[in-house]
Amino acid sequence: MKISNIIITAAIGIGLLSGAIFTKPFGLSDEDRACYETAVSLQYAADNIGFTDFYLTDYPVSVCDGKNDYVLISNGNSYDVVKRAPVIETLAGTIYEVDGQYEVIVPARSLMKSLVGVIGETWNENEQAAMIWHEAFHCWQMSNYEDNIVSILGENSFEDDSFGGALINSQYTENPKAAELFRKQLVLLSDCIGEKDVDIIKESIVKYKKLDEERLSLLSEDTVCLEKYYTRVEGTASYVEACICKSQDANRYESEYQSRLAEYSEGSEKYYTLGRSQCMLLDKLDSNWKTEYDFSDDLIDLIYEKLGV
Amino acid sequence: MIALIAFKEKIRRKVFFAVFALAALITLIFSTGAATVTINGESVTDYKILMPTMLTVMNAASCAMAVALSLNTIPKEYERHTNQLIFIRGVSQSRYRIQLAIANITASLVSHAIFFSGLAVYIITSKNPSELLWAVPSYMYSGIGIVIVSLCTTCLSIVFSxxxxxxxxxxxxxxxxxxxxxxxxxxxxxxxxxxxxxALLFVLPNLHGIQSAAGCLITEHTFDLHIMFVALFYVYLFALGIILFRRKED
Structure with missing residues (x-):
C-alpha cells in the first residue's frame, strides 16, 4: 500500500474519531435540563393543589444517567448543576437523604425512554416532569411529616420494597374475595367522584365502609399496615402527579388517570389508585382538606368524618 | 466493474421478491390502521407514535436483508475460484474484496430503499406529506446503519465460514x-x-441509536451529529477490515 494512501486512510480515521469525540454530549443533557425547567414552571399547578408550602425548588433534583448524578439546585430564578458519583443506582424515581436533606432522584430521560421503550411505550418531557413532582412530594412528606409516616408501619420493617409487593400479591392471590371486594370499592369511589348529590355519595360510602371492613378482615396485619402506608404516602403523591399532568395535558390526564379510577392492579399499584381516588373525593367534600392533612390518619377516615359515616 | 457484475448477480436472485413482498406487507399493515401500539393497555394509532415504530420494523428488516445479501458473496466467489481469475488480471485481492463489498452495500441499500418507500407511502396515507421531504435525509442517515451491517457481515465472511x-x-x-x-x-x-x-455495548454498533436519530429527522427535524460520526467510524473500521483481513486461500 502506498504511503500516501496509508496517510489518507489514517487521516480519515482520526478525523472521524475526533468528530465522534468532540460531538459527544457532556454533562447534563439539554433534554434533562428542559424536563427540570418544565417541572419548575409548573409550580403554579402545585400551588393550586393546596398542600401548604410545597415547592419543588426546595429540594435538589438529581438526574442519574447511569454514570453520574447531576444535581440541579435552585438558586432564585436559576439553578446550579453539580456533578457527583451516583448515590444509588435506580431505574425509577425515588428520594434519598443526602447530607440531612431529602433529594429527588430520577433516571435521565434517555434512560427512561430506553426502559419504557422495551415494553413498547413512550416517555415524553411531560411524563418526566410529572415524575419529578411525584418524588418532590415524597420529599415534602418526609421533610415535614416523617414521624407520622414512619409510624404508619409501626413495629413492622418493610425496608425491602419488593418484599412488600410480594406480600400484597400473595395475600390477594390467597384471598380472591379480597380482590373482588377491592374492585367493588374502587368502582364505588369512582362513582362518588362523578356524583353531585352528597346524599348519594354518603350512601355509597356507607356501602364502601362495609366492604372495606370485610376486606380488611381477610388480610394479615402486615398487609393492612402496608396498605395504609401505600394509600397515604403513594396515593397522595399519585394524586399530586395527576394534578400536575392535568395542567399539562388534559388528554393524557383523562387516559392515564381519570378513566382508570376503577382499575384494579396487581401489587402496590392499586393503592396508588385508591389513594388518588380518595384525594379526589375529599376535594369534592372539602377543598381545604390538604391545608391540615398531616398523614397521621387514613384518607378514608377523613372522608368518613366529613360525611358523618 | 467487478462491483457492478456482483450487484447485477444479486438482483437476479429471488431474495428481492421477498423484500418487495415484506415491504408491501408492512406498509399495508401500518397504512390501513391494522398496526397499533399499545400504551397502558390502550391502542394508539397516532402518527407520531406509529411512525417511529414502523421505522424500527423497517430498519430491522433492512438489517436482516443486509446480512442475507452480504453473507455469501465472498465465500461464493472464492468457492468458484473467481478470485484467482481476477488475480491473474492484476487486480489485488483487497481491491477485489472491496469491489464485492461495494456490491453488497449497494444491494443492501436498494433493499433498504424498497422498505423505506413503504414508509413514504405510510407518511402520505397518514396525511403528513410535508414530512416526506425529511424521509430522504432520514433514509440516508439510517442507510449508514445498513452499510455497517453489510460491511460487518462481509468482513466476517472473509475470515469465518x-x-x-x-x-x-x-x-x-x-x-x-x-x-x-x-x-x-x-x-x-x-x-x-x-x-x-x-463490553458488548462499548464494542458493538448501536443500530437502534442510528435508527432513532433517523426517525428524529422526520418527526422532530433534529440532526444528531455525534451518532453520525460514531456510525461513520464503524463503517471506516469495517472497511479497513475488508482490506486487511486475509482469507486462507489468499
Whole structure:
C-alpha cells in the first residue's frame, strides 16, 4: 500500500474519531435540563393543589444517567448543576437523604425512554416532569411529616420494597374475595367522584365502609399496615402527579388517570389508585382538606368524618 | 466493474421478491390502521407514535436483508475460484474484496430503499406529506446503519465460514437493533454478566441509536451529529477490515 494512501486512510480515521469525540454530549443533557425547567414552571399547578408550602425548588433534583448524578439546585430564578458519583443506582424515581436533606432522584430521560421503550411505550418531557413532582412530594412528606409516616408501619420493617409487593400479591392471590371486594370499592369511589348529590355519595360510602371492613378482615396485619402506608404516602403523591399532568395535558390526564379510577392492579399499584381516588373525593367534600392533612390518619377516615359515616 | 457484475448477480436472485413482498406487507399493515401500539393497555394509532415504530420494523428488516445479501458473496466467489481469475488480471485481492463489498452495500441499500418507500407511502396515507421531504435525509442517515451491517457481515465472511459468519453477524445485528434492551440488562445485571454487557455495548454498533436519530429527522427535524460520526467510524473500521483481513486461500 502506498504511503500516501496509508496517510489518507489514517487521516480519515482520526478525523472521524475526533468528530465522534468532540460531538459527544457532556454533562447534563439539554433534554434533562428542559424536563427540570418544565417541572419548575409548573409550580403554579402545585400551588393550586393546596398542600401548604410545597415547592419543588426546595429540594435538589438529581438526574442519574447511569454514570453520574447531576444535581440541579435552585438558586432564585436559576439553578446550579453539580456533578457527583451516583448515590444509588435506580431505574425509577425515588428520594434519598443526602447530607440531612431529602433529594429527588430520577433516571435521565434517555434512560427512561430506553426502559419504557422495551415494553413498547413512550416517555415524553411531560411524563418526566410529572415524575419529578411525584418524588418532590415524597420529599415534602418526609421533610415535614416523617414521624407520622414512619409510624404508619409501626413495629413492622418493610425496608425491602419488593418484599412488600410480594406480600400484597400473595395475600390477594390467597384471598380472591379480597380482590373482588377491592374492585367493588374502587368502582364505588369512582362513582362518588362523578356524583353531585352528597346524599348519594354518603350512601355509597356507607356501602364502601362495609366492604372495606370485610376486606380488611381477610388480610394479615402486615398487609393492612402496608396498605395504609401505600394509600397515604403513594396515593397522595399519585394524586399530586395527576394534578400536575392535568395542567399539562388534559388528554393524557383523562387516559392515564381519570378513566382508570376503577382499575384494579396487581401489587402496590392499586393503592396508588385508591389513594388518588380518595384525594379526589375529599376535594369534592372539602377543598381545604390538604391545608391540615398531616398523614397521621387514613384518607378514608377523613372522608368518613366529613360525611358523618 | 467487478462491483457492478456482483450487484447485477444479486438482483437476479429471488431474495428481492421477498423484500418487495415484506415491504408491501408492512406498509399495508401500518397504512390501513391494522398496526397499533399499545400504551397502558390502550391502542394508539397516532402518527407520531406509529411512525417511529414502523421505522424500527423497517430498519430491522433492512438489517436482516443486509446480512442475507452480504453473507455469501465472498465465500461464493472464492468457492468458484473467481478470485484467482481476477488475480491473474492484476487486480489485488483487497481491491477485489472491496469491489464485492461495494456490491453488497449497494444491494443492501436498494433493499433498504424498497422498505423505506413503504414508509413514504405510510407518511402520505397518514396525511403528513410535508414530512416526506425529511424521509430522504432520514433514509440516508439510517442507510449508514445498513452499510455497517453489510460491511460487518462481509468482513466476517472473509475470515469465518459462511455458517459462523452468518451466526455472528445476526448476533451483532440483534444486539445493535435491541441496544436499549441490552443497556437495561446491563443496569440490572451485576458481576460478570454486567461486565460482559458493558463490553458488548462499548464494542458493538448501536443500530437502534442510528435508527432513532433517523426517525428524529422526520418527526422532530433534529440532526444528531455525534451518532453520525460514531456510525461513520464503524463503517471506516469495517472497511479497513475488508482490506486487511486475509482469507486462507489468499
Amino acid at each position: 459462511e455458517m459462523a459468519a452468518g451466526v455472528i453477524s445476526v448476533v451483532i445485528m440483534l444486539i445493535g437493533v435491541f441496544y436499549p434492551m441490552i443497556e437495561l440488562l446491563k443496569g440490572i445485571a451485576g458481576g460478570l454478566s454486567g461486565k460482559i454487557f458493558k
